[in-house]
Amino acid sequence: MLIIVVLVAGFSLGATLMAAERVVTNHSLLQSVDDLEAAKRAFDNLVVHRAEFAARQARLIAELPVFRASMDLRDVPTASAMAEEYRQKLQADFCVATDTNGHWLGRPGWPRGVDPPPALVSDIERALTGQPHWGTLAFDDQLFLVVCEPARFAEEVLGTFTAGYRVDDTMARELARVTHCQVSFAVGSHLCGSSLPPARQGELQDVMVTRPILLGQPGQPPSLRQLGDARYVGGIYALFPRTQSPASGTLILLRAWQPTQWFLDEVKTALLWVGMIALTITLGVGLLASRRITRPLRDIATVATAVAAGNWECQAQVRGTVEAMEMARAFNQMTANVRHWYQEAQSHAQQLAEALEDLRESYTATLQALSRALDTRDNETEGHSLRVTHYALRLAQQMAVDNEASSVLKLGALLHDIGKIGVPDAILHKPGRLTAHEKRIMQRHCEFGLEIVGGIPYLERAADVIRCHHEHFDGSGYPNGLAGEAIPLIARIFAVADALDAITSDRPYCRARSFAEALIEIRRCAGTQFDPRVVSALVVIIDDLRQWRNGIETHGGLPAHCVA
Numbered sequence: 001m002l003i004i005v006v007l008v009a010g011f012s013l014g015a016t017l018m019a020a021e022r023v024v025t026n027h028s029l030l031q032s033v034d035d036l037e038a039a040k041r042a043f044d045n046l047v048v049h050r051a052e053f054a055a056r057q058a059r060l061i062a063e064l065p066v067f068r069a070s071m072d073l074r075d076v077p078t079a080s081a082m083a084e085e086y087r088q089k090l091q092a093d094f095c096v097a098t099d100t101n102g103h104w105l106g107r108p109g110w111p112r113g114v115d116p117p118p119a120l121v122s123d124i125e126r127a128l129t130g131q132p133h134w135g136t137l138a139f140d141d142q143l144f145l146v147v148c149e150p151a152r153f154a155e156e157v158l159g160t161f162t163a164g165y166r167v168d169d170t171m172a173r174e175l176a177r178v179t180h181c182q183v184s185f186a187v188g189s190h191l192c193g194s195s196l197p198p199a200r201q202g203e204l205q206d207v208m209v210t211r212p213i214l215l216g217q218p219g220q221p222p223s224l225r226q227l228g229d230a231r232y233v234g235g236i237y238a239l240f241p242r243t244q245s246p247a248s249g250t251l252i253l254l255r256a257w258q259p260t261q262w263f264l265d266e267v268k269t270a271l272l273w274v275g276m277i278a279l280t281i282t283l284g285v286g287l288l289a290s291r292r293i294t295r296p297l298r299d300i301a302t303v304a305t306a307v308a309a310g311n312w313e314c315q316a317q318v319r320g321t322v323e324a325m326e327m328a329r330a331f332n333q334m335t336a337n338v339r340h341w342y343q344e345a346q347s348h349a350q351q352l353a354e355a356l357e358d359l360r361e362s363y364t365a366t367l368q369a370l371s372r373a374l375d376t377r378d379n380e381t382e383g384h385s386l387r388v389t390h391y392a393l394r395l396a397q398q399m400a401v402d403n404e405a406s407s408v409l410k411l412g413a414l415l416h417d418i419g420k421i422g423v424p425d426a427i428l429h430k431p432g433r434l435t436a437h438e439k440r441i442m443q444r445h446c447e448f449g450l451e452i453v454g455g456i457p458y459l460e461r462a463a464d465v466i467r468c469h470h471e472h473f474d475g476s477g478y479p480n481g482l483a484g485e486a487i488p489l490i491a492r493i494f495a496v497a498d499a500l501d502a503i504t505s506d507r508p509y510c511r512a513r514s515f516a517e518a519l520i521e522i523r524r525c526a527g528t529q530f531d532p533r534v535v536s537a538l539v540v541i542i543d544d545l546r547q548w549r550n551g552i553e554t555h556g557g558l559p560a561h562c563v564a
Helices: 002-062 064-074 075-091 118-128 169-179 198-210 258-286 290-308 322-377 384-398 403-415 417-423 437-442 447-451 463-468 489-505 513-524 533-552
Strands: 094-098 104-106 133-138 142-153 156-166 182-187 190-194 223-227 230-238 249-256
Touching: 002 064, 002 075, 002 133, 002 142, 002 156, 002 169, 002 230, 002 249, 064 075, 064 142, 064 156, 075 094, 075 104, 075 156, 094 118, 118 133, 118 142, 118 156, 142 190, 156 169, 169 182, 169 190, 182 198, 190 198, 198 223, 258 322, 290 322, 384 403, 384 489, 384 533, 403 463, 403 489, 417 447, 437 447, 447 463, 463 489, 489 513, 489 533, 513 533
Parallel strands: none
Antiparallel strands: 094 104, 094 156, 133 142, 142 156, 182 190, 182 249, 223 230, 230 249
């Protein structure tokens, strides 16, 4: 009988060890895979950020008269100087400026004696058609991240700017600090850059040359991989999946498996000790009367069930034999430790929530600063974005719009005219009436705004307001001629708020009118330009908005924090 008990206990312990190892291993693998995917997204975001920054700088330089003159005259020294300024602003390793024929006018940082690769020539030709491009370029045993942007002025492509960032150990280490993974870049079987220690880099290079099957191919799911005497969870990704050429490069991400192995060893040791103690207690109790042992075990089972249900304060009674009492104390200590770890986890979750809220507040402050900058550029609407944001939020509150929609409305109100960045100053600041052609360009600021926020998840939420704030309730608006309920509610609310501020503010072509006159005009347009329900809400709160406007003008302007 005693032998059977020992065999059963040994089998149970072995099964527990195997199950624990499988659970921990699967959980760690899933967590590591998530971390690797997050690291890949971090690299993609880095590429997008640099490409967008390069595009903005290219547009700024293209607006300079001296740049346009240098393109017309093929002034190589001036073009080279501006290319060097562009390279320094982007902190790029090289920059190439071309004219509309693709001729190189400046190439600061480009290796001497190296002819332009065909892939780069193709990218420049594409940019000359107005299509920006970014990707990788391999030459001279090096890999570069290349951003090729057309230099536009008033829809005309004057030339191109191409910036190249060396993909090397420095870039890999910067990305590794952010992602907490080991980062390596490769072209074919050649390692271009890595955050791994030099010895590990040599081992990785050896595997890439002699045993590439151990690393796998881009697109395969991450898995455990051996590198020298170390184990990693590794994944291989194409730097740019849409590019099928092997020369586009691969991103190799490795997350150390050693901490998980240590944890598994500790779990095994702990389970072995627990099993040994449990076996000893079982053998001792087997020599005693079963009645003296069943009651304490039943108590512990009851408490364990309560703890599993979430009752962390439940404690097992310490009674029965010495062994049973020791087991109860150990169980109580274990539940106390688990309760402590649970509370620590809750505290950490609260800290993360607070950090997220701080980040959201920082986003909002940044957007408010951006809106003020836009208003400063468009002198006739200085303070407009923040005033109209307040009006829109008060209307949403009056109409019982939920918090999530109000948050999106606030974001859209701050960014509604961001597309005016793409409108030439000559049109934006024209004191008189716009021509039909100028009006069409001005109306395109909705499209420009969508292009600016596109691909940025936090800002894309504002797309409804940016796209639809000039749509009319009867379908006569632009850009899509939407009507009625087809126009998002937050855009209908914003349209009324925008009109209220426009009527009550000085413009080059008309003086500001009173809130009472504005209300008459808006009510006249209810059902044609505006949603009648929104106009009805405005009627209720118009006096509050007028008093608020008088208050901020009395105190000398609109502070950012007054928009809530």
